[in-house]
Amino acid sequence: MVDSIHAIGAVVVLAAVTLATRLGGVWIMSYVQITPRINAFLKYMSISVLISIVATTAWTAQPRIWLAVGTAALVMVATRSLVGAMLAGTALAALARTLGL
Amino acid sequence: MTSRLVAKCADPTLADSAQRRQLIDRSDRPVANDSHVRDRPVSTCFERTHFTARGVWRGSVEIAPVAAFVVPFGIAFGVAASAKGISPGISLFMSVAIYAGASQFAVLDLWYAPLPLATLALTVLAVNARHVLLSAALASWVLQVPLGRRLAALLLLSDANFALAMSARSRGETDAGILFGSGLIMWLMWIASTAIGALAGSLLGDLSRFGFDAVMVAYFTAVIAGQWKGRTDLLPLIAAAAVAVTGTYILPPGWHIIAGALAGGVVGVWRNG
Numbered sequence: 001m002v003d004s005i006h007a008i009g010a011v012v013v014l015a016a017v018t019l020a021t022r023l024g025g026v027w028i029m030s031y032v033q034i035t036p037r038i039n040a041f042l043k044y045m046s047i048s049v050l051i052s053i054v055a056t057t058a059w060t061a062q063p064r065i066w067l068a069v070g071t072a073a074l075v076m077v078a079t080r081s082l083v084g085a086m087l088a089g090t091a092l093a094a095l096a097r098t099l100g101l
Numbered sequence: 102m103t104s105r106l107v108a109k110c111a112d113p114t115l116a117d118s119a120q121r122r123q124l125i126d127r128s129d130r131p132v133a134n135d136s137h138v139r140d141r142p143v144s145t146c147f148e149r150t151h152f153t154a155r156g157v158w159r160g161s162v163e164i165a166p167v168a169a170f171v172v173p174f175g176i177a178f179g180v181a182a183s184a185k186g187i188s189p190g191i192s193l194f195m196s197v198a199i200y201a202g203a204s205q206f207a208v209l210d211l212w213y214a215p216l217p218l219a220t221l222a223l224t225v226l227a228v229n230a231r232h233v234l235l236s237a238a239l240a241s242w243v244l245q246v247p248l249g250r251r252l253a254a255l256l257l258l259s260d261a262n263f264a265l266a267m268s269a270r271s272r273g274e275t276d277a278g279i280l281f282g283s284g285l286i287m288w289l290m291w292i293a294s295t296a297i298g299a300l301a302g303s304l305l306g307d308l309s310r311f312g313f314d315a316v317m318v319a320y321f322t323a324v325i326a327g328q329w330k331g332r333t334d335l336l337p338l339i340a341a342a343a344v345a346v347t348g349t350y351i352l353p354p355g356w357h358i359i360a361g362a363l364a365g366g367v368v369g370v371w372r373n374g
Contacts, residue, residue, distance in 0.1 A: 010218055012198065014195075014204075024236060025240065026243060030244070047328055052365070053345075056357060057210070057317075073325075077329070085319065089315060089323070090177075
């Protein structure tokens with residue numbers, strides 16, 4: 001359990017980091033141009049954080065989490081609906097849980 | 102710097118001189134007797150921006166239908182945080198102060214005692230690095246308004262209100278208040294829906310028995326699949342996943358995410374940069 005003083009302190013730090021990213025682009029633009037290479041790096045890095053979390057979670061998880069990942073990916077590709085994909089993945093994992101998988 | 106900014110302001114959509122004049126007339130600044138302005142070459146910056154309460158209101162109204170879509174994600178975050186044993190007060194504070202969905206979900210993955218602060222900060226920095234691009238794209242727009250209003254406009258920057266502001270700008274909008282107004286509504290919806298999710302989670306007790314522990318991976322998988330642009334994305338994905346999984350065995354706790362993020366970024370640049 002994380003106690004609230006540490007939790008509040010951590011959230012303040014994380015909020016400052018996030019704020020820096022919001023202001024950072026305008027600040028950087030007054031010094032340098034964002035080249036296509038920098039652009040590609042930032043985009044791929046952002047999505048790679050999510051990939052890393054999904055990959056490591058699924059690596060050690062039960063089959064029902066794999067089911068959630070597969071369902072969410074398929075529904076997203078088929079419908080392009082983020083909400084639909086999230087709900088379908090979660091629902092199937094929940095169903096697998098009640099079926100004892 | 103000024104000359105570069107001016108060059109950047111030469112928006113092709115404003116090339117039509119009648120449209121340009123209309124834009125100038127709509128701005129709050131005195132423009133009477135400005136025949137010299139009309140005679141300026143097209144390459145000069147005519148995209149004078151300002152920041153007014155009317156702009157804030159327009160932004161709020163225009164974003165409303167989009168903001169409704171944030172509700173399921175806010176609820177999902179509140180529920181997922183609750184499933185991690187985080188009190189409703191703290192998860193609400195996260196949504197108020199951080200206000201960046203994917204990074205808040207990523208934080209949940211690293212939320213254990215003692216809190217790995219450096220890892221948390223780097224992970225949040227990596228997830229939100231794309232804000233730098235959004236912010237950079239708005240630079241020529243917001244640099245023209247006074248510092249306080251510029252900060253307000255950027256404070257609540259997200260993918261959704263960025264998209265709204267950019268489309269407004271391309272049809273000739275010159276009021277940066279639209280960015281703040283739309284951000285404000287998105288922010289309030291995010292907070293309110295987090296509260297609903299966190300309270301529901303704390304009332305329902307152990308959420309893994311319902312399978313809600315899969316919310317985060319399902320959401321992330323959907324985001325990844327949604328950004329998928331074809332086979333060129335495959336190698337960065339494999340690099341990120343392989344480095345991250347390997348990292349769980351050889352790196353200190355949490356650092357596998359940063360290693361995976363850097364690997365994906367580097368391979369992405371190598372293949373597509």
